[in-house]
Amino acid sequence: MGRRLIGYAPGAYDLFHVGHLNLLRRARARCDYLIAGVVSDDQLERVRGRRPVVPLAERLEIVSHLDVVDEAYAETLADKLETWAALRFDVFFKGSDWQGTPKGLELERRFAEVGVDVVYVPYTLHTSSTKLRRALAVLGGEVAARGDAAVERAGS
Known part of the structure; x- marks a missing residue:
C-alpha cells in the first residue's frame, strides 16, 4: 500500500x-x-x-x-x-x-x-464571507434605523 x-x-x-x-x-x-x-x-x-x-x-x-x-x-x-x-x-x-x-x-x-x-x-x-458581512452590516443599519424611528414615535 x-x-x-x-x-x-x-x-x-x-x-x-x-x-x-x-x-x-x-x-x-x-x-x-x-x-x-x-x-x-x-x-x-x-x-x-x-x-x-x-x-x-x-x-x-x-x-x-x-x-x-x-x-x-x-x-x-x-x-x-x-x-x-x-x-x-x-x-x-x-x-x-x-x-x-x-x-x-x-x-x-x-x-x-x-x-x-x-x-x-x-x-x-457568487458568495463570500465579505459579501455576507456587508449584507449583515446593511441589515444591521436598517434594523438600527427602524429601532431609532420606533423610539422617536414612542417618545412623541
Whole structure:
C-alpha cells in the first residue's frame, strides 16, 4: 500500500457558506486525508484588521463535522511553514483568487523548498464571507434605523 497524501486547506471559515464547502470538497477530492486549518481569531484580527463573527471554537466545531474533513486544526501561527512543520502535509490548498498574486507566488516558492505542492481550487464568485458581512452590516443599519424611528414615535 502506498503512502497517503495529506492535504491542508486553511481558511477563516467565518460565516460558513457554500464557497467554503466547495473549497473543502475540491481539496478532499485531491488527497487521501484532509486537514482544514481554521485560522484563529487573533490571527484574523492581525491580518484582516477585524475579528471573525463566529469565534474559533465554534468554527472548529462546524468544520470538524463536515464529512469531507478528516481533521480540523486551530491555526495559530502566522507562518504557514511553521504550520507545515507541525503537521507535515503534502499539498496546500488555496482559493484561485490567490493564484498569480505576490502572496501566492511567495507561498509557492516557500513550499517548493520543502516539497509541498500548492494547488489552487476555483474560487466561488457568487458568495463570500465579505459579501455576507456587508449584507449583515446593511441589515444591521436598517434594523438600527427602524429601532431609532420606533423610539422617536414612542417618545412623541
